[in-house]
Every structure is written in C-alpha cells, then in structure tokens.
Amino acid sequence: MRLNIYLAGVGGQGLITFATVLGDAALRTGYKVLIAETHGLSQRGGSVDVHVRIGDVDAPLIPRGGADVIVAFEILEAFRAVSYANEDTVFIVNRRLIRPPATRQRIPRIEELEGILRNSIKNMHFINAYEDAVKLGNAIYENMVMLGALYSIMNLGQYIPRSIIEEAIKANVRRDVDKNIKAFALGLKYGSGTA
Amino acid sequence: MSDCTVRLMLGNHAIAHGALEAGVAVATGYPGTPSSEIIEYLIDYGREFGVYAEWSSNEKVAFEIAYGAALAGARSITAMKHVGLNVAMDPLMSSAYTGVRGGFVIVTADDPNMWSSQNEQDNRWVGLHAYIPVFEPYDPQSAKDFVKMAIEFSEKHSHPVILRSVTRVSHVRGPVTVCQPAKPRYAEGYVKDPKRHALIPANARALKEELIKRWGIIERSVDELPHMYVEGGRNLIITSGVAFTYTLEAVKNYGVRASILNVVTPVPLPRKTILNAVSNADRVVVVEEGDPVVEQQLKALLYDEGIRVPVLGKAENLFNRVGELTINSVMDGLSKALNIVNPLLSKNPVKIDYTPPPRPPVFCPGCPHAASFYELKISTAKAGVKPIFSGDIGCYSLGINNPFNEQDLLTNMGSSLGLGMGIYHGTHGGEFVVAIIGDSTFFHAGLPALVNAVYNKTPMLVVVLDNRVTAMTGGQPNPTSKVDIGSVAKALGADYVSTVDPFDVKKAQEVISEAINVVRRGGVAVVVMKRGCALEATRLFRGYVVRYYVDENACKACGICYNLIACPALIPLENRKAWIDPYMCVGCSVCAQVCPYNAIRPEGNVKEWLSKWAEM
Ligand code: SF4
Ligand code: SF4
Secondary structure, three states: OEEEEEEEEEOOOOHHHHHHHHHHHHHHHOOOEEEEOOOHHHHOOOEEEEEEEEEOOOOOOOOOOOOOEEEEOOHHHHHHHHHHOOOOOEEEEEOOOOOOOOOOOOOOOHHHHHHHHHHHOOEEEEEOHHHHHHHOOOHHHHHHHHHHHHHHHOOHHHOOOHHHHHHHHHHHOOOOHHHHHHHHHHHHHHOOOOO | OOOOEEEEEEHHHHHHHHHHHOOOOEEEEOOOOOOOHHHHHHHHHHHHHOOEEEEOOOHHHHHHHHHHHHHHOOOEEEEEEHHHHHHOHHHHHHHHHHOOOOOEEEEEEEOOOOOOOOOOOOOHHHHHHHOOOEEOOOOHHHHHHHHHHHHHHHHHHOOOEEEEEEHHHHOEEEEEEEOOOOOOOOOOOOOOOHHHHOOOHHHHHHHHHHHHHHHHHHHHHHHHOOOEEEOOOOEEEEEEOOHHHHHHHHHHHOOOOOEEEEEOOOEOOOHHHHHHHHOOOOEEEEEEOOOOHHHHHHHHHHHHOOOOOOEEOHHHOOOOOOOOOOHHHHHHHHHHHOOOOOHHHHOOOOOOOOOOOOOOOOOOOOOHHHHHHHHHHHHHHHHOOOOEEEOOOOHHHHHHOOOOOOOOEOOOOOHHHHHHHHHHHHOOOOOOEEEEEEHHHHHHHHHHHHHHHHHOOOOEEEEEEEOOOEOOOOOEOOHHHOOOHHHHHHHOOOOEEEEEOOOOHHHHHHHHHHHHHHHHOOOEEEEEEEOOOHHHHHHHOOOOOOEEEEOOOOOOOOOHHHHHOOOOOEEEOOOOOEEEOOOOOOOOOHHHHHOOOOOEEEEOOHHHHHHHHOOO
C-alpha cells in the first residue's frame, strides 16, 4: 500500500498538526509514514505545503503528478497544488478564500474559482470546514474538519480505525481535545466511507 | 531493549534524542531554520535527565562552550544552521588541531533550496577544509543512529565530527525507535595540557603534524562504518544523505536497474568500500544533495588508483546544482545517465486555466514590526531624509515587501550596521543610513558593530526591533529578557538612546524624529522599539479577547489602514471600506490609531490587554 497525500494551505492553518495526527494514527496502525514539512519564514501567512506519505515509502517528497489526494485548506492554494495532481487525483478543497495581502491582481469570487476547479478536475470535493469550525467556536478547528473529510472521502477506515485517529488526536493536540475530536467527526459527513 | 518504542518523530528531535541516548552532557546552539528543534528538544527533555542545554548568544559562543566541554572530557553537541557554522568557523578550525577528549558532534543543518536562508552552502566542504569527518543521515531514524555513531567515533579518535543534516531530514517526520537516555557523561575535572590546548604557533605546528597523521587513521576507520550496499547489477549509484532515499525509490518503483552504495561519511570517503563496489561496476552515477562533494573526491580516488570507469553526476549537469533534489530531478538525471525512459514523464499533467497571485509570507496580525516600519517610513519622510534602509536577518526581513520597502540591503546576521557604515563611508558621507536589527541579532553580531560606529564616529540611526524573542525560528528566548538593550547602547556611548513602544504610534514617531536630528548632527542614535512578538503574546496570554472592528458608517474607504499597515486581519471590501477578520485580529490598536476618521473601535479591555502584552 502507498498513499501520497499532498496538503496545501496558508501558514497558520494547522497543516502540520493535521499531518502529525494522521501520520501518528497510521504509524500506530502499523504503517510506515514520512511527512515533509515547511517551517521558518514561509510559515508567516505564506503558502505552505506538507507531503504525507503512508505505506511502502522511502523518500520524503511526493513526485510531481503523484498525489493520490490533494487536501487544500484554502481555495487558491488548490490551484497552486495542481502540479502534484494527475487525472485520477482526488481534490478535497476547503471553501475558503484567504486573499493574499498587498496584491494588485483581481481575485475572482469564490464561486468563480469553484467553477474553474469543477470544470478541470474530475474528483472534486468542496468542504465547508471554516463554517463547521466556527460552529464549534473557533476557526482553528478547520484542520480537524478537513481530516474528517479526507478520512471519509478516501475511505481511510479500511486502513486506520477511527478510534486510532481519536487516540492520535489525544496524543498530539495540546488544547481542547474534545472539540478537535468533534471537528473530526463533523468532517466525516463529506464522504461515504465513515467506517 | 525492552524500554524502546517506535514513535513518529521529527528529524531534528531524532538527532536530539540520539544525543541523549549517547550520554551527551552539554548541548548548545543558536536558533536557525532548519536546525532549531534540536536544542529546543534538549532544553525541554534533556534537562530532566541532567543535560546542560542552552541557547547561546551566537553560534561561535555556542560552539566554544560545547568544544570547551569536550576538551574537558564531557560528551557534547552543538547545533546550528549552515550559515551559522560560518560564524563558528574560527573555533571550528582550531578544534581539529587540538582534538577533544569527550565525544564532540557539530550539527550543521543545511538548507538546500533556501527555504529560509540567504544561501545554500554545502557544509560538507567544511569537513574537507578543516580535516573533520562528516556523517550524513538520510531520514529521522538514521539521524538518531548516526549521532550516536558520531559521538562514539569522535571519542574513539579524540576528534570532532560534523553531522550534516538538510531540510528534508531535519524537517521530516518518520518512525524512530526511541530508547532510554543514558546518564550524561560529564568530565570529572579539567586536566591541564597547554601543549595541546593552547595554540601558540610552536604548539600548533606540532599539532598540525599530528592532525595529518590522525586524518590518515580516520580515513581508514571510516571503512568500518555501516555503509549500505544494495546489489542490483553493473550500474553503480553512489549516494550520500537524503539522495539515498530518492535513489532507493527509483530502483524500487521506476525501473532503474542499479546497485546502490550509500556512504555514512561523504567526508572522508570510505575508500576500500568504494573501490570494492566500483570493481563490480561498468558505470558510476553519483547522487547527492548540494555540491559534488562525493563526486569530486571519488574522481580523485579513481584517478589515484588508475581506475577508468565513467563517473556521471553534477559535473555533467545530470542533477540540479541549484535547489534541492526531488524524486523528479533524481529520475531525470538517472534516466539520462542510464539511458532509460523516465516513467514519471508519462503522467498526464492536469491543466487549469487560472494562476493565483503569489502568496509570500507577511507580518502576522498585530506584529509590532509592521507598526515600526510604518512609523519609520512616516518619520523619515516628514524629516525629508531619503534613507538607505540597511536590513538584517529575522522576521523583519519581510519589511522588504509592499507597502514598506524598508530592507534595501540584507546579507547576513548583523550586516545591517556593518554594511550601513560601508554605504556611508563609500559615498563619502553622502547617504543617510538607517540600520534595522532585531534583538537577538543585535546580541548575536550587532554589538561589535555598534561599538565600531561609536568608536569610529559613523553617524547612523540604529533601530532595534526588540520583540523580546527570537521570533522567526519559533520564539526562542534570548539575552534581551535579561540584558536591557537601551542600557547597553548608552553604556557603549551612543549619542542618543531611547526606548519606545511601537504601539504608541505618535510617541514612536516623535522619538524617531529626535533621533534623525541627532544623526544629522553627526551622532549615532539608537532607537529601541520594544514590544513583544504578537504570535508569542497570543500564545503566552491566552484568554484575552480584545479585538477591533470597523464601524462601516464611519469608514470613509480611504484605505489608509489596509494600505499602510497591511495587517492580514484588515481586509478591503468590494466598496473599498475596511473590514477586520475577528478571528485574526489580536487587538494591537495600531490601525485604530492610524485611521483618520476614527472608524476603528475596540471590543474588550484594550488597556489591560496591552499592558499584559507589555510584560513580555
Ligand atoms: S488592531 Fe488592527 S492592526 Fe492590530 S491586529 Fe487588529 S486589525 Fe490588525
Ligand atoms: S483608515 Fe479608517 S476610514 Fe480609512 S479605510 Fe481604514 S477604517 Fe476606513
């Protein structure tokens, strides 16, 4: 088994926590995991990506065109991630637009951006992670909603039991564990593989 | 070993844990991406096992402390980013001459592709330059194993060892077998040996002879290390470090048929091991991250041995000389070298008709640097000076971007003052220089430069952006928490020194204006802009909910707030009025002070919050 999961987002959106929880859960289930992260200056509100590789893997980076699934925490970042996609890649995109500051370029409205993605990508899933997270009281739970969405859409239950994801949340998230578990559960509604 | 468990671990934490398992007693460093988490871990977890771990004021000091400890006989480690090692080069060169008593490992975390650096120097050269062996791990597990090996090797040969990591080892998480830390090995006392430890020329000459002999022994000993050989036919690929993992995948998944030899030590090369492998090969390809360090040594070795076999690598431009390796670039090179089809090229790319604007990093919401840059810009403009903004290394490097454009030069730690003085003298006093430097960088390399400015009477405005922590690398503490920068500047004899809160927009502008007048009269003026990092403040003082909102009726859509402060929480609406994202705003109050129409209003107790924040 080999799963290449490419995460794209904006610094501060919790991509590393997402990857750590997923990776830790995979490792606890008995799979090898490699996660390549972005740290340092680029984390300050800039574009960030994280490569998560599970199963039979040796190298830290996903090949271009080699992602099984792309999880975009922000819609513009989904466009930037396409070089990692092939025709079969599943896109899971947060319905959230964060304007790059100080740009003169006109940014299309989010509905337009959604339309462009739908026209070009076969396996397209949009997630209202921001709304779901705010319902729980804070936008910071967005990442766990996205994790729930990934888990159900990609039917990860066939590899990693849900209870182990919850264990991994407990082990890796420092604050508000219950809310994070709830956020994960909220994300499960986006797919059918809830296991 | 029953008390070992497998954990998902960051490469840097694995390095640190390897040091704990090896019984390291003294650990020092200066933060720098991608190295910072090594010392962080040793401070957080090592101290409870009795390890002495510290953030030092710069890499040279860090190096000397670990080196001194090893001279006494303790096991020690020092960790820094690649360019940090430049700062420590002086003691590093000496350490090979004196040798050490306790195991001494120097970790350099190189940053190919310059994710967070000003260059991508390959510090394996340093090993060749200084006669110090270099161990190069390829993933988190090997990082832990190699640190332990390196400590043993160092102690066995009484010689320092460099461990070279790269971003894609240091910042990769993977499974690591974690065992109990060993008891830290401190020295029982320091046994004097000035003939060896005091490098006056007479001693140094004798020690150089000894060093060359020791290097010969080291060259032979590295053959005993567990280099990895994967049998796969008469094409031989020699790798070092993370290049090994890409090559392994190329062989396993992408149709490359070759044997692989991965060396533990790119410097010096394990000669016997290599000659052995080469004797079964018709063709050799070298894959390595960075410069052709292995490749060039290999060619020299084969020439010496009279072996004629094609060696392909960076000299043939098969692999990129700029940026980091990827599985794609490795497959590109290997397919050319071995005349095979690259299966990665046959994948159908996905096409999409829209390219989003770039999203460079920006100042955080409520970042005091944004306020400082705004005030500096307004005050210099009001005073009618057109300064050269000599910048420095830190989060404030982001002042290079719109709307600030206040980092005209920026080359290395502490360069703001030195280059600034050079611009002043080089233009025969024709330019007005503002040197902008952070608190940690001030203590790191700014101090001697400020002394020089006072001593050599070079008029200059020095703005110290004191946000109380080393923010860019994750908020590490630094001397500013104990040593007051304003007092230091006064004691050094600066003509004008003032400390001001950048969140007090009017006051800050007044202070800068005064300072400008002092510089105009030929003085050295130091303005300390003191206000804690917003990211750290919101982390430290959780629970305060103070934020600002825009009264849409009062807002006149002038754009001053979002155009001049550029806080990411301030968002222009379609009607050009401002809107504040309530989840992003941290209540710094700066935009409210800047709005000419008083349209930005607080929610919550601002006074209490800002004075809490000022406790940092
Ligand atoms: S008060 Fe204004 S400048 Fe400060 S964080 Fe909030 S929106 Fe940004
Ligand atoms: S500065 Fe004041 S009036 Fe101008 S856009 Fe901002 S909130 Fe509106």
